[in-house]
Amino acid sequence: MTSRAPLPFDPIAEAARLWERELGPADDMAVVTSIMRVQQLLQAAVDATLKPRGLTFARFEALTLLMFSRSGALPMAKMGERLMIHPTSVTNIVDKLEQGRLVQRTPHPTDRRTTLVRLTPAGRRVARAAAADLTRDRFGLPTGTDPGAVHALTALLREIRAGAEDFAPDD
Amino acid sequence: MTSRAPLPFDPIAEAARLWERELGPADDMAVVTSIMRVQQLLQAAVDATLKPRGLTFARFEALTLLMFSRSGALPMAKMGERLMIHPTSVTNIVDKLEQGRLVQRTPHPTDRRTTLVRLTPAGRRVARAAAADLTRDRFGLPTGTDPGAVHALTALLREIRAGAEDFAPDD
């Protein structure tokens, strides 16, 4: 959260202008760069909101996933699939959450290969509190962000996710 | 690039449904999560495209910035400002580019505190080739992504960047 001085011009528009002049069509470059830059801004804001509770956005997402699951517990592999993260990253994230006593590893009742991750009462409490913090801070979105723009953005990003096979198109 | 099996449903829409039921309005959560997820997909695709040339997207952006500068050289601090990255990250990225002989550190002619980073001929060549690769792969965007959607997305993200003081609004 090192508050930078804003640039006197839009760096992406400027880059697109020069790219177009020297390298060809710049539309794809401009969107992708925009997404990267906005993600960076939001990630920093969200992590700052969560820091007092010892969470990162990745850990918060894992906690939320468990909170929304029927029994409050899921296999590691299922978590990785839903969160689109690598198996070793699941191990790492669950390690940290377990150190904070927000989740607990338990054996699967029938499949002994599988480890279930279960939300503890403290985990559920922290998840709800963190969710309230994030809602209050609008997940890092600038104050005054137009709700219509939020909807439109979500819909457009959904198209891209569908095209990238993030999920089955016929939902 | 571990090609995952796509989920049989949209995980973000599903999370929004449950969030709305238990925690309140989910619109902000849905956009921000969408941006994070799409960024992850694009970052992986772009890095895969650049890997054969020994570049990451961050290093490519630094190279491009130099390519578009008047003299092909910029102070480290100026680079960090434009790319929105931390001074120590600039040091790190320039280190790697210099190891690959794509840039060269040179002293500033008048301000002896400042280090100029200059593109080498090889650096310029690699930058242009990488740009061509990325253009060919549409910067990781799914094949068939609607150009209209690309424009709309860029415009909406520009609003958010402006609101976050990424640059001066009166551009």
Place this chain on the structure above:
DNA sequence: CTGATCTCAGTACTACTGACATTA
């Protein structure tokens, strides 16, 4: 003296590869 510029050491987080033990 103040402030800017850059680097270094050390830490944290996430991603990925390859290897491995266990079990369905």
Place this chain on the structure above:
DNA sequence: CTAATGTCAGTATTACTGAGATCA
């Protein structure tokens, strides 16, 4: 035997803090 599950060791990136040297 094959495939799935989870973990570990090791590596690569990037981000950030704190400290310090140099210099405008």
